[in-house]
Amino acid sequence: MNRRTLILGASALGVAAFAGGAFVLKQRRDAEAEAVAAATPTEDQALLVRDYSPSFGPADAPFTLVEFFDPSCEACRAYHPVVQEIRRQFPTQVRVVLRYTVFHEGSDEAVRILEAARMQDKFEPVLDALLEQQPGWAVHGSPEMDVAWEIAGAAGLDPEKAETDQFFPGITGILNQDAADVEALAIRQTPTFFLNGKRLENFSADSLIADVRFAVENS
Numbered sequence: 001m002n003r004r005t006l007i008l009g010a011s012a013l014g015v016a017a018f019a020g021g022a023f024v025l026k027q028r029r030d031a032e033a034e035a036v037a038a039a040t041p042t043e044d045q046a047l048l049v050r051d052y053s054p055s056f057g058p059a060d061a062p063f064t065l066v067e068f069f070d071p072s073c074e075a076c077r078a079y080h081p082v083v084q085e086i087r088r089q090f091p092t093q094v095r096v097v098l099r100y101t102v103f104h105e106g107s108d109e110a111v112r113i114l115e116a117a118r119m120q121d122k123f124e125p126v127l128d129a130l131l132e133q134q135p136g137w138a139v140h141g142s143p144e145m146d147v148a149w150e151i152a153g154a155a156g157l158d159p160e161k162a163e164t165d166q167f168f169p170g171i172t173g174i175l176n177q178d179a180a181d182v183e184a185l186a187i188r189q190t191p192t193f194f195l196n197g198k199r200l201e202n203f204s205a206d207s208l209i210a211d212v213r214f215a216v217e218n219s
Contacts, residue, residue, distance in 0.1 A: 047181045048194055049097050052174055054114075054123060056087055057095035063215055066097045066194040068182060071111065072104035072138035073190040077131045082205045086212050093216045100178040101190050106143025108175060113152050115171040116162035122155065129155035 048066045049055075067083060069076040087096055100111045110130060117126035129151050130137075137147040153159045165171075193200045193208065200211060 044184075045197055047184050048099075048197060050099075050174075050177060050181070052170075052177075053097045053099060054118065055095055055097045056124075058092060059095065061093055061095040062219060063090070063094045063196055063212065064097060064194075065094055065212060066099060068099045068101040068185075068187050068190060068192040070101045070103045070107050070190040071114065071127075071130055072107045072134070072140070072143065073101075074134070075189075076191045077134045079191050079205065079208070080128075080131045082208055086209060089209070090212065090216055094212060099181065100175065101182050101187055101192070102175065102179065103190060104138065104140060104143070106138065106145055106148075109143075109145050109166075110138075110148055111175060112166035112171055113148060113157070113162065115168075115174060116165040117152060117155075117157050119165050119168075120156075120158055120161065122157050125155045126152045126157050 049064065065083070065086065067076075067079075069079075083096055086094060100107075102108050102111060113130070114123060114127060117123050130148060133151050137144045137151065149159055149162075152162070193203060195211060195215060200208065203211065
């Protein structure tokens with residue numbers, strides 16, 4: 001091997017090392033850019049989160065996952081354990097906010113049940129029960145709301161008090177405001193998720209958790 005060969009070999013190694021370093025740097029910058037994009041709101045925050053909205057997790061969490069959901073929606077039922085897993089994995093980093101999206105017959109009454117349950121500090125157990133047993137009451141076109149009330153009662157709701165509380169003007173106001181925000185944000189399907197104001201598109205159960213994890217780990 002002559003001196004020219006050694007020089008060329010060393011140059012090639014230098015170029016390869018530079019290219020490798022540039023690739024790693026690009027990956028890092030791309031990841032940082034994606035993290036910034038994930039944390040940059042693309043929607044009016046006032047439309048996404050209202051003071052009255054049910055939420056789980058610290059109010060000052062760096063990330064807010066907003067779910068527009070319908071209590072009668074099968075997909076919302078399927079994603080409920082996914083959202084619970086996000087809460088479990090990121091208890092201090094992520095706040096989950098729920099917004100009502102009444103697309104199915106009977107869902108408005110289901111929301112009234114949930115809000116009456118919240119007045120009794122029974123929101124989460126009643127929510128879990130209604131979604132877990134959704135096939136028993138959310139029959140599209142012919143919902144069996146008596147069954148929904150029974151399920152809520154078994155989950156700890158005082159049905160007699162809730163029957164009166166469900167017509168509290170504040171609950172009607174929540175339904176009306178959420179409906180207005182759903183229209184303003186052009187929500188067309190449930191569930192629809194926003195992470196720090198950015199609408200998540202074409203998500204799956206796995207990708208939803210992955211998107212949240214990526215944002216948290218690269219913040």
